[in-house]
Amino acid sequence: MSTANSLDTSYDTATGGRPPLALIAGPTASGKSDCAVALAQELGRRGRRAVIVNADSSQVYADLTILSARPTEEEMDGIEHRLFGAWDGAEACSAADWARTARATIADIHADGAVPILVGGTGLYIRTLLDGIAPVPAIDATVRDEVRAMPVEKAYAALQTEDPERAARLAPADTARISRALEVVRATGRPLAYWQQHTTGGIGKSVTLYPAILLPERQALYARCDLRFARMVERGALAEVEALLARGLDPDLPVMRAIGVPELAGVVRGTCPLDEAMARGAQATRNYAKRQYTWLRHQPPEEWPRVEFESFEIGNITAILYRHFGLT
Template structure:
């Protein structure tokens, strides 16, 4: 992901990192400071769960009192019945960024979904539509057969992907079978990213892992007390396809099991906390290794926004 510089009126701040690491609070403080300097600002969501209107509580979407008088965009924008892909989000994020730039403002991107951020900055691969018959054949394969086929037809993807990552392995196999080229070949031809057109001011938050896990546990308890069960019950009444992202969001399957008398509340809490910590662990790995090495990393629990974004105010 390039961070090539361009005129400062095209500045974009980015605060990224694992769930529950304090990104939202820092983003609001930074946007407040930007507005105090005389420029408009807004916090633009880059979290794949906070985009859904149905998940206000379970996604820990910021409430009005947490927004600090700052405009927030792309929070709760998608209905759960409509999946929000990385390309969908990036297209909308580009529009929000362009709107703020047109007014001389500075967008503050905030979130922990690495694929969203990468798609916005680097663009998307121009993979042609997948043949429906090939997709059906691939998705019907048992896991062992899927893995064996991928090793034979796209060994590079097989080496890169975890053998339990059925979704990504299926995607790689259907791409090579449908297009005749590997997913890696297509990914080298990405287009539409904005990295070369903006002045990016990134910060990756990577706090102490034990501290973060404790926050994750505490937050899930708060969610249950704040109405997460009622939120999922409302979602369940919609009768949505269980494979939709909104139905697979952390906490939703666990609470659905409780509503169907398959788990007691204590088991829901433990399962939800475990799933959250596992997700945070994967984010730790991604943000330690994927962003460019010159992106600043902060491991402090409390940081001053000015210390890391001083270049925005010079």
């Protein structure tokens, strides 16, 4: 991924210039959506139209307007947003699905002479878009069913024998990743690391990337998570969950497992008091923010700027971003 001095620098693809792609990543409730809108407005003042592209795995679903904290029309403040609510909840949106659509969306934005601003906190989405996806062959259903029926302790012990390198990198209780690694090595005869070395479809080498990772002070972030969930309930999250349950969707679909849905479903069904559900939902939000924070601090390239701050004053944060993006 190449970088240039300024996000609003002109480029010419005919002479090898790479179109710009801004990326604002951060954990939930870190203020990244507001920063993206402010950045788009600043580019507009400089004569460059910008379009915000969603990279959040909950905000892709049309059914999760409130519980995903999808920006409202007022919060979009006249800036075009794409891939928000673009998937029906009945269809799971994998990282590969999203990356394929995001690639086409970003290409369209570039073709219009605009600057795409990618915003979200789903690390797998971002990594798949930029680096590509491993071309793992389809897993035989018999192998998959056999692996996924195994207790996690047994699957982890098997992985330690069949792919010890991958096992060493995983927590012994990480059921999903252990199952995936074990089914890949059993079905293909090669470890997952082999396939990941042959990724395809990434756009990282064809754009000029301007990344920034928002890392607010943790306790302040967790307080915002609590406040956010309470406001979701005030805005009608219970009705949103009730409408979702009425669809009778497969409970294993991502939209049914999104933060807030399982917690508030008990309230809708009359099996859980609201105050208990709100406490559990707020805790789930904090836990998710913590996982995102850890991933974003350690997994992206070291040269990506980490923007650490204590105050959520948008002007102060965007001033830092503008410096990183060469706009000051």
